[in-house]
Amino acid sequence: MTNRKGGLSKVFDYFCNEDPFAEGLSPCPGCPLELALRLLGKILGSQDLVMTGTPSCSNPVMTGQNVGAWHRLTAYCTLMTGAAANATGLSRQYRRSGQDATVVCFNGDGCAADIGFQALSGAAERGENFIYVCYDNEGYMNTGVQRSGTTPIGAKTATTPVGPKQRGKSTRRKNLPLLMAMHRIPYAATATLSHLEDFAKKLLKAKEKKNEGLAYIHLFAPCPTGWGVPTHQAIEVCRNAVRTNYFPLWEAEKGIFTLTHQVKKPKPIMEYTRLIKKYNHLKEDELERIQEEVDYEYEFLRHLTEFRKCVATKHQTAGE
Amino acid sequence: MNAHARLLGCGKKGMLNMEGTEFNKTKIKVITGNSAAAHGAMLCRPEVLALYPITPQTEVVEEISGFYASGELDAEVVEVEGENSAMNIITAASAAGARAFTATSSYGLVYMYDALLQAAGYRVPIVMVNVNRETPGITAVSSGQQDMISTRDSGWIQIITSSCQEILDSIIMAYRLAEDFDIQVPVMVNYDGFYLSYLAEKVEVPCRADVDGFLAPLKDQPQRPILKPGEPMGFGTHGILEGYLELRYKHSTALERAKVKFDEIDKAFERHFGRSYGGQIDTYRTADADMVLVASGSLSGTAQKVIDLKRDQGLKIGLIRLRMFRPFPRERLIETLRGKKAIGVIDRSICFGWNSGPIYVELRALSPEIGYIPMMSFIDGIANMDVSVANIERMVRILQSASEGDSYQKVTWIGMEEE
Numbered sequence: 257m258t259n260r261k262g263g264l265s266k267v268f269d270y271f272c273n274e275d276p277f278a279e280g281l282s283p284c285p286g287c288p289l290e291l292a293l294r295l296l297g298k299i300l301g302s303q304d305l306v307m308t309g310t311p312s313c314s315n316p317v318m319t320g321q322n323v324g325a326w327h328r329l330t331a332y333c334t335l336m337t338g339a340a341a342n343a344t345g346l347s348r349q350y351r352r353s354g355q356d357a358t359v360v361c362f363n364g365d366g367c368a369a370d371i372g373f374q375a376l377s378g379a380a381e382r383g384e385n386f387i388y389v390c391y392d393n394e395g396y397m398n399t400g401v402q403r404s405g406t407t408p409i410g411a412k413t414a415t416t417p418v419g420p421k422q423r424g425k426s427t428r429r430k431n432l433p434l435l436m437a438m439h440r441i442p443y444a445a446t447a448t449l450s451h452l453e454d455f456a457k458k459l460l461k462a463k464e465k466k467n468e469g470l471a472y473i474h475l476f477a478p479c480p481t482g483w484g485v486p487t488h489q490a491i492e493v494c495r496n497a498v499r500t501n502y503f504p505l506w507e508a509e510k511g512i513f514t515l516t517h518q519v520k521k522p523k524p525i526m527e528y529t530r531l532i533k534k535y536n537h538l539k540e541d542e543l544e545r546i547q548e549e550v551d552y553e554y555e556f557l558r559h560l561t562e563f564r565k566c567v568a569t570k571h572q573t574a575g576e
Numbered sequence: 577m578n579a580h581a582r583l584l585g586c587g588k589k590g591m592l593n594m595e596g597t598e599f600n601k602t603k604i605k606v607i608t609g610n611s612a613a614a615h616g617a618m619l620c621r622p623e624v625l626a627l628y629p630i631t632p633q634t635e636v637v638e639e640i641s642g643f644y645a646s647g648e649l650d651a652e653v654v655e656v657e658g659e660n661s662a663m664n665i666i667t668a669a670s671a672a673g674a675r676a677f678t679a680t681s682s683y684g685l686v687y688m689y690d691a692l693l694q695a696a697g698y699r700v701p702i703v704m705v706n707v708n709r710e711t712p713g714i715t716a717v718s719s720g721q722q723d724m725i726s727t728r729d730s731g732w733i734q735i736i737t738s739s740c741q742e743i744l745d746s747i748i749m750a751y752r753l754a755e756d757f758d759i760q761v762p763v764m765v766n767y768d769g770f771y772l773s774y775l776a777e778k779v780e781v782p783c784r785a786d787v788d789g790f791l792a793p794l795k796d797q798p799q800r801p802i803l804k805p806g807e808p809m810g811f812g813t814h815g816i817l818e819g820y821l822e823l824r825y826k827h828s829t830a831l832e833r834a835k836v837k838f839d840e841i842d843k844a845f846e847r848h849f850g851r852s853y854g855g856q857i858d859t860y861r862t863a864d865a866d867m868v869l870v871a872s873g874s875l876s877g878t879a880q881k882v883i884d885l886k887r888d889q890g891l892k893i894g895l896i897r898l899r900m901f902r903p904f905p906r907e908r909l910i911e912t913l914r915g916k917k918a919i920g921v922i923d924r925s926i927c928f929g930w931n932s933g934p935i936y937v938e939l940r941a942l943s944p945e946i947g948y949i950p951m952m953s954f955i956d957g958i959a960n961m962d963v964s965v966a967n968i969e970r971m972v973r974i975l976q977s978a979s980e981g982d983s984y985q986k987v988t989w990i991g992m993e994e995e
Contacts, residue, residue: 304805308668318813330805332671333812335690338664341626341656345668345676348624348652350805353673357805375664378657 267456273298276305278326286480286487288449288494289313289391293362295452296389297329299459304356308332308343310372312364313398313479314391336367340375343386351385358463359386366396369405369432380439383469387462390432390472393479401482405430409549410542411534413482418537428549433474434557437508442468445507445516448476450494454505454516465509476503484533496528501554506561513560525550595784596648602783609772612740612779613679613705613765614639616747618649619787620703622677624669626654626662631717632769633681633707640679659684663691663704670700671811673802675751677702681769682709682723689727695762696731698812699827701754701800702762703747708873708924709769710959718960719768721873722925724901725934731827733763733834734902736872740777742853743767745845748787752841757797759834761827766901768924770960771874782849790848831903838900839908856905858897859912861887865894866917867975870939872898875922875956875963882968893972904938910945918950918979920971924957932987950978956990963990 276297283290293314297305307329309318318331334342343361350357368376368390376388395413396402402415408429412418416425437444443465447455455475462471478485478493485493497503498517502525505517525547529535538546599619607615613636617625627637643649652669656662659680666676680688685706695702710716711723724734735750737743743765750763767773803811814820839855846852860880862868871879876897886893896912898905913919923933930937936953943949954971957963967990978984 302806302808306803306805328808330803330808331810331813332668332803333810333814334668335664335694337660338667338691338694341661341664341691342668344654344656344661345624345626345665345670345674346672346803348654348665349669349672349674352623352652355805374658375661378661381657382654 265453267453267460270299270456270460271295273301276302276328281326283313284481286485286490287313288477288490291449292391292475292477295456296360296362296459297327299456300358300360300463302329304358306330306332306346306350306357306359308334308339308346308359308361310334310336310339310363310367311398312336312367313393314362314364315398318362334361336363336371338375339363339367339372340379340384340388343388344379344382344384347384347386358466361386361388363388363390364397365390365392365394365406365432366404369430376436377439380436380441380470380472383441385466385469387466387471387473389475391475391477392432393477393482394429395479395482397479397482401479406432408546410538410546412537413534423537423542424534431553433472436472436474437511437513439470440511441470441472442466443471443507443509444474445472446474446476446503446505448494448498448503448505450491450498451505451517458507458516461507478532482534484536485531489531493528493531496523496531499523500525500528500550502528502550504554504557506557512564512567513557514564515557515561522554595650596646598648599781599784602786603781605779605781606776607740607779607781608635608774608776609740609743609767610635610707610774611639612744613747613767614643615779615781616744617677617679617703617705618643619782619784620677620748620751620791621675621788622651623674624652624654624666624676626656626665626678628656628659628662628680628684630659630681630684632709632773633679633684633705635773636679636705636707659688660691663688663695666702667691667695667698667700670702671698671803673804675755676700677704679705679707681707682711685723685727686711689730692727692730692732694812696827697814697823699760699830700762701760703750703754704762704764705747706764706766707769707773708766716959717769719770719874720924720958720960721766724764724766725925725927727764728902728934731761731831732902733761733831733900735763735765735900736898737765737767737772738872738874738876738897740772740775740779741851743772744779744781745849745851745853748790749838749841749845751791752794752844753834753838755794756837757800759830759837760800761830761834766873768874786849790845835900835903835905835907853899854897855908856900857908857912858899860895860897862894862896862912864892866892867920867972867979868894868896868913868916868918869920869922869968869971869975870896870898870935871922872901872935873924875924878963878965879922879968882965882972885965885969886972891972891976893975898935901935906942909939910942913942913946913949916946916949918952918975920952920954920975922954922956922963922968922971924963926955926958950984951986952978952984953987954990955987961991
């Protein structure tokens with residue numbers, strides 16, 4: 257985390273900020289969610305932060321699960337259907353009454369990609385002024401590891417078990433960050449916990465961009481308990497997800513895509529899947545299928561990043 | 577062009593982004609129930625509104641959009657993508673301190689059911705208009721109270737209105753009730769789809785100053801808890817065990833308080849605007865009546881006419897119009913019904929599992945207090961079937977024979993009787 261001159265980088269300074277969360281939160285051991293939340297609090301600052309969270313893995317952190325608040329933040333508990341709508345209501349009233357506020361939805365993929373997608377898409381289309389962070393652990397982990405819209409093909413979950421008639425999830429994952437970017441919101445980005453500097457920069461950018469409309473960050477957050485990952489390896493899984501292009505790091509400003517971390521020589525998907533027990537049952541041909549999915553999605557993304565060259569001039573002069 | 581744009585006329589085009597002079601004076605207008613609802617809401621100066629159209633409510637959101645476009649309504653208006661979000665938006669906005677409003681109907685109401693429970697549990701003092709419409713069948717876009725009835729245990733206060741004027745006035749009263757520091761419970765103002773939503777009547781639209789004045793006492797009350805950035809507070813972090821029990825108990829007792837409060841607000845409204853609706857219930861010729869009909873909503877007008885006809889024929893009959901369904905006006909009903917000889921309840925919805933009307937079932941629960949009185953359920957007016965004078969006369973005949981000691985059928989589906 258040093259810059260070229262050997263000193264600490266500007267974003268790293270934020271890491272030294274006060275942590276609004278108490279010690280000893282209650283996520284499972286090794287869960288990167290806690291790291292994400294603490295970092296988010298430090299980066300965005302508790303000054304004007306209003307957090308919203310659903311009944312989910314984040315809930316024990318946000319609400320203290322009946323033992324009192326575990327943070328020094330303003331928090332609103334939402335339903336999964338209405339997470340983005342609740343944030344809309346809050347941010348609209350703060351805007352109207354002239355209060356500075358950074359409203360942040362901190363929701364899982366089940367909420368963002370499935371049951372709460374309508375409200376999220378609606379908020380994106382209307383240009384609501386808040387930040388939506390989806391921590392993607394690829395399933396309904398809090399209820400005991402069931403499949404969601406972002407569960408990848410082949411993954412074993414409680415509702416996509418492995419047996420003679422089924423080999424884990426049979427359909428591909430929904431590419432939610434791409435869908436959000438396609439709303440041409442001021443800011444959409446992917447991030448993960450092996451690349452904290454990148455995540456921090458994106459949070460700061462989201463805070464700035466949310467004044468123009470919805471800012472969306474899709475945070476890849478493996479679930480050691482649900483995926484079968486040793487508690488000390490969650491960050492390694494994040495890193496390999498990036499190295500294999502399974503989870504590329506990019507950002508899109510009003511539909512203009514940029515890769516924020518280029519992987520020069522992508523590793524084969526095996527490097528990622530071998531760390532995770534939910535893929536244990538997969539045979540070589542099945543892994544190849546996953547590799548094809550990864551290649552397709554990355555190629556698609558790469559083309560999108562090149563798209564900027566075609567529209568740069570036109571886009572700017574059109575005045576957006 | 578919406579009705580509001582028409583009302584503004586061509587001479588007032590230059591008043592964008594400012595409150596016009598349109599509502600500086602109390603005016604008599606001929607407007608629909610939906611328009612009356614839009615006017616009522618706008619005059620209360622809501623700060624955040626979430627608008628989503630649904631038949632037969634659509635005109636409400638159109639007119640409010642018109643008020644916003646013309647500058648009459650200075651608010652955050654969210655053109656939302658569905659009712660579920662609409663309820664979630666105004667709930668959170670209210671938690672952040674806003675006066676908030678939305679309007680819905682039927683499937684819209686049940687689509688926001690999770691959020692509806694949340695709003696009540698969070699004790700946000702919001703006001704919503706629900707235009708009663710049937711639920712099963714996509715073309716049954718017609719009047720019937722099943723939507724409202726289906727949400728009766730949600731913890732909301734539910735008011736049923738019976739004229740366009742009453743719709744407008746009830747919304748103003750609803751804010752006084754919801755935002756009262758002793759209450760802090762959301763209020764749903766109901767009116768019949770089609771019969772009232774599209775019916776144009778003479779309505780006195782009060783001027784802004786009068787509505788401001790009526791709502792002014794709310795400003796003198798203690799500040800309710802508000803979620804503000806930088807002021808740590810958890811909203812909706814309901815615990816379990818005793819903490820939850822206490823919240824539910826307080827919520828329930830707030831609804832009990834709302835009954836007398838609503839009567840008081842009705843009296844205050846009369847002093848301020850010269851109109852009264854009786855508070856929880858509106859009684860008509862019940863004092864010396866032997867028989868009483870209990871009804872709600874637009875059909876009450878027809879029922880009133882039948883009461884007059886029967887009175888002319890020497891029948892001692894009266895009418896109770898239920899204005900408040902939740903909380904249920906037990907005390908005032910007991911007071912009015914005690915000593916009567918027969919009670920007939922007209923329901924525009926069904927209490928499945930009891931094969932009778934829901935309001936009837938609730939009234940039956942008053943038997944220990946009012947004594948054994950023959951009580952009949954009449955199910956009528958489902959899906960816009962007119963509750964005609966002839967229908968109500970039929971009910972009165974059954975009621976009369978029961979009051980004279982004849983055997984009677986407890987439940988009658990008007991139009992489904994076996995000859």
